[in-house]
Amino acid sequence: MTKQFRTEIIAVGTELLLGQIANTNAQWMSEKLAAIGMNVFHHSVVGDNLQRVKEQFQHSKNRADVIIVTGGLGPTEDDLTREAFQKIVKRDIIEHRPSMEKIEAFYRKQKSKMTPNNRKQARVFTGADVIENNVGMAPGMIVSENDTTWIFLPGVPREMKQMMSDNVMPYLQQLTGESSVIKSTMLRFIGIGESQLEDELSDIIQNQSNPTIAPLAQSEGIAIRLTAKANTQEEATNLISKTKQQIQAKVGDHMYGADEQTIEENVFALLKAQNKHIGAAESLTGGMFTEKLIAVEGASKVCLGGLVCYDTNVKENVLHISPETIRQYGTVSDECAAEMSRNICTLLDSDIGISFTGAAGPDSVEGHPPGTVFIAVYDSSKVSIARKFTFQGSRQTIRKKATLKGFELLYNLLK
Amino acid sequence: MTKQFRTEIIAVGTELLLGQIANTNAQWMSEKLAAIGMNVFHHSVVGDNLQRVKEQFQHSKNRADVIIVTGGLGPTEDDLTREAFQKIVKRDIIEHRPSMEKIEAFYRKQKSKMTPNNRKQARVFTGADVIENNVGMAPGMIVSENDTTWIFLPGVPREMKQMMSDNVMPYLQQLTGESSVIKSTMLRFIGIGESQLEDELSDIIQNQSNPTIAPLAQSEGIAIRLTAKANTQEEATNLISKTKQQIQAKVGDHMYGADEQTIEENVFALLKAQNKHIGAAESLTGGMFTEKLIAVEGASKVCLGGLVCYDTNVKENVLHISPETIRQYGTVSDECAAEMSRNICTLLDSDIGISFTGAAGPDSVEGHPPGTVFIAVYDSSKVSIARKFTFQGSRQTIRKKATLKGFELLYNLLK
Numbered sequence: 001m002t003k004q005f006r007t008e009i010i011a012v013g014t015e016l017l018l019g020q021i022a023n024t025n026a027q028w029m030s031e032k033l034a035a036i037g038m039n040v041f042h043h044s045v046v047g048d049n050l051q052r053v054k055e056q057f058q059h060s061k062n063r064a065d066v067i068i069v070t071g072g073l074g075p076t077e078d079d080l081t082r083e084a085f086q087k088i089v090k091r092d093i094i095e096h097r098p099s100m101e102k103i104e105a106f107y108r109k110q111k112s113k114m115t116p117n118n119r120k121q122a123r124v125f126t127g128a129d130v131i132e133n134n135v136g137m138a139p140g141m142i143v144s145e146n147d148t149t150w151i152f153l154p155g156v157p158r159e160m161k162q163m164m165s166d167n168v169m170p171y172l173q174q175l176t177g178e179s180s181v182i183k184s185t186m187l188r189f190i191g192i193g194e195s196q197l198e199d200e201l202s203d204i205i206q207n208q209s210n211p212t213i214a215p216l217a218q219s220e221g222i223a224i225r226l227t228a229k230a231n232t233q234e235e236a237t238n239l240i241s242k243t244k245q246q247i248q249a250k251v252g253d254h255m256y257g258a259d260e261q262t263i264e265e266n267v268f269a270l271l272k273a274q275n276k277h278i279g280a281a282e283s284l285t286g287g288m289f290t291e292k293l294i295a296v297e298g299a300s301k302v303c304l305g306g307l308v309c310y311d312t313n314v315k316e317n318v319l320h321i322s323p324e325t326i327r328q329y330g331t332v333s334d335e336c337a338a339e340m341s342r343n344i345c346t347l348l349d350s351d352i353g354i355s356f357t358g359a360a361g362p363d364s365v366e367g368h369p370p371g372t373v374f375i376a377v378y379d380s381s382k383v384s385i386a387r388k389f390t391f392q393g394s395r396q397t398i399r400k401k402a403t404l405k406g407f408e409l410l411y412n413l414l415k
Numbered sequence: 416m417t418k419q420f421r422t423e424i425i426a427v428g429t430e431l432l433l434g435q436i437a438n439t440n441a442q443w444m445s446e447k448l449a450a451i452g453m454n455v456f457h458h459s460v461v462g463d464n465l466q467r468v469k470e471q472f473q474h475s476k477n478r479a480d481v482i483i484v485t486g487g488l489g490p491t492e493d494d495l496t497r498e499a500f501q502k503i504v505k506r507d508i509i510e511h512r513p514s515m516e517k518i519e520a521f522y523r524k525q526k527s528k529m530t531p532n533n534r535k536q537a538r539v540f541t542g543a544d545v546i547e548n549n550v551g552m553a554p555g556m557i558v559s560e561n562d563t564t565w566i567f568l569p570g571v572p573r574e575m576k577q578m579m580s581d582n583v584m585p586y587l588q589q590l591t592g593e594s595s596v597i598k599s600t601m602l603r604f605i606g607i608g609e610s611q612l613e614d615e616l617s618d619i620i621q622n623q624s625n626p627t628i629a630p631l632a633q634s635e636g637i638a639i640r641l642t643a644k645a646n647t648q649e650e651a652t653n654l655i656s657k658t659k660q661q662i663q664a665k666v667g668d669h670m671y672g673a674d675e676q677t678i679e680e681n682v683f684a685l686l687k688a689q690n691k692h693i694g695a696a697e698s699l700t701g702g703m704f705t706e707k708l709i710a711v712e713g714a715s716k717v718c719l720g721g722l723v724c725y726d727t728n729v730k731e732n733v734l735h736i737s738p739e740t741i742r743q744y745g746t747v748s749d750e751c752a753a754e755m756s757r758n759i760c761t762l763l764d765s766d767i768g769i770s771f772t773g774a775a776g777p778d779s780v781e782g783h784p785p786g787t788v789f790i791a792v793y794d795s796s797k798v799s800i801a802r803k804f805t806f807q808g809s810r811q812t813i814r815k816k817a818t819l820k821g822f823e824l825l826y827n828l829l830k
Contacts, residue, residue, distance in 0.1 A: 014629065015629075015631060016441075016442070016445070016458065016606065017445055017455045017456065017457075018443045018445055018446065018449045018455070018640075019441075019443065019444070019445030019446030019447070019448075019449060019455075020444040020446075020631070020640075021441045021442065022438060022441070023437060023438050023441070023442075023458065024437045025440070026431075026434075026437070026460070027431075027434045027436065027437040027438075028434065028436070029436030030431070030432055030434030032432070032434070032435060033434075034433045040432045040433070040434075040472075041432065041462060041464075042432075042459065042461055042467075043431065043432065043438065043458070043459070043460035044457065044458070044460075045441070045457065045458035045459075045716075046456070046457055047456060049456075052456060052457075055478075056457075059474065065472075065658040074609075075609070075610045075613075076609070076610070076613050076630065077472070077613070077620070077621075078629075090570060106807070109805060109807075110805070112608070112611070113615040115611055115613075116614075117610055117613065117614065118610050135808065135809075156632075163439060164480070194675055214435075218755055227824050264530060280723075282702075283764070284709075285706075286702075286705055286706045286709025286710070286714070286718075287697075287701075287702025287703070287704075287705040287706040287709065287721060288702070288724065290700075290701055290705045290723045291700075291701045291702040291703045291706050292815075294699075294701025294702065294723070294725060295810070295811055295814070297699070297776075297777060297810060299770055300725060300726065302727050303701075303725055303726075304725060304726035304728065305723040305724045305725045305726055305729040305733075306702060306722075306723040307720065307721075307723070307733075308695075308702065308705045308720040308721040308722070308723070309710070309720045310705075310709060310714070310715060310718055310719060310720045311715065311718075311719040311720055311763075312766065313719065314719050314720040314763055317764070318720075318722075318762060318763065338545070347733060348726075348729055348733065349728065349732070364438065368641065383571075390561060395710070395712060399710070404811045
């Protein structure tokens, strides 16, 4: 029988209480903690006020065994987490040499002057397990005080996440002695809506409790989270694998990957495996497609570059779209998109060309209302595609949907 | 002198503690409450557990004057907000006829059978002000109990928001008798770090209470929020204006705008005012600069397009960088960046050219470690800039920092 640890997450920061940001840190951590069977009973948010942070710590100590505190470790006057904690426990604060050296090295490298308040970030409690910050300045800390475990982490999500994944989660798993295995995987889909997905899978979803099946609508398509609990890793893997197969049998055509995989990584992998280079001619998307592809590590192996031909003159003079095409069909047309996708191959000497042209809004373009988008894919060795799409939403949403659709078309072409 | 109401927002729902959703309700409400000068001192999240909800209510009652509770008013066994509240106050629960009729009408209209648990949603406390739910089932409630005002709202964001806007906000404005005016503005900075900014402004920050001065580190640079409280709109405006001048006198060189303005909107406005067109030649940034500029409405007036010349062949064959430059200095160099910025002007027929070349990581490029970036700006009517930068962070962070730095250079050149 493993001990149940009552867990609380405290976020320190007035910006949360003013509504400037949402407490997404608590969400992210809670999901991780749930996966190892920890019971999170409270989230608390308190502002940058010494007295109130102290009172919150005092109160939380009486109702939780593990308390994770984010924020208030930075260099400014407002950062009061250490001071508040010192008011409820007897711990000295000392300068952590390795952290201080890192901060100093950062400023040396930046060739900028380190202001004195930055020293504050290297201060830790005596007896604390110090957690190195690999992406920022202030280190984290684990402090065991009587029966309570306090974990202090920076509020910057990137820093908090790295420390949670690398240090805190392994520590907590050891602490709780959680013996049953929780395994979770995310299946990723494109080209299918949430309600259609739920509809197609309704039998499986209703008759299934381990793994649990949770569909999630995300900005980059739909995902399904499978979470299995078992006595061994192998058993959990088998449970997930079995359900994954059932899901694939129904909607496998739309499934492009798992876990943190993105559609652009998938397209990158397909291009690389097929030893093909791609170039993009982007009008309304303005470079978003190329930017996303180049964000993938090793992108140079598949992407030579791209042309943002936002202006008609650039389409004509650089991409050599024939004035006749533009006169007869306009720049927002099947014909122009198709020619763009062919010509970008010639210009960049690539195997595949993709093009985006349309009206992102707020104004219409050549009589086409915002949301009208033409996407073409030209593959020198296969058939070409040129299709019209109608997207809803803001200028930015339309541009994002068009980019995502481009990756979907490529994925379907290459897989 | 108006009374200061200490305000707390309590969200009831295990789904928040499991990390299935973020507490965006609290963010949304906090922003609204801040705008009418209410001091939100705590956000709390507690699960669907009778004992813990009761304890949370008990504790919050001792530290807050106004408590807004979201969630736990629905039809299921898990919805326990009413029951928990009854454990700390002596109030009977009765069925609210108008709400019950609405629920019954809904099911008649849907031609589906109303399950008995739906009756639960129409139950309200005796003596409560009932808030009609125009977009869902369960009504909200305002309950004054001794010196505490309790406001109960559904957890569904759409329902909560409608009740907040239509009923709760007017009620709270009346309750607080808030006659003084709160005015808030955000000053935006670029090219200066948070600690340097605080250091330069430490005198002003320490000796200032109205307006309050809150520096915030954001992904797109640093911001300072000024919040003034006064008897009249004019007085608040004057207070902010005076402090803004003091800040500008110290760090005005780095201030590029206010409120929701982004640096790219600012650069867009400067280009437009000066009737100048820009084109970008992007290597490691992969289109990110052009994408951000084209995200601004009306971008076609200043941005013709851009070239992503990720591959060296594209630099040579499309952008016509001389092979001699590449042989002698490499593609990651002052010289290559400068030539890229000139040549993109020629290629796109623009007035200004900006270029980005460097190593985004994880691999070195031509012996330059990740983070080494050269940015050049060529302005046919002014001096040109070509500078080396060293950025820290992941591949994506380095690319973002380079893009932001590009906008900073342009802003300084054009302003």
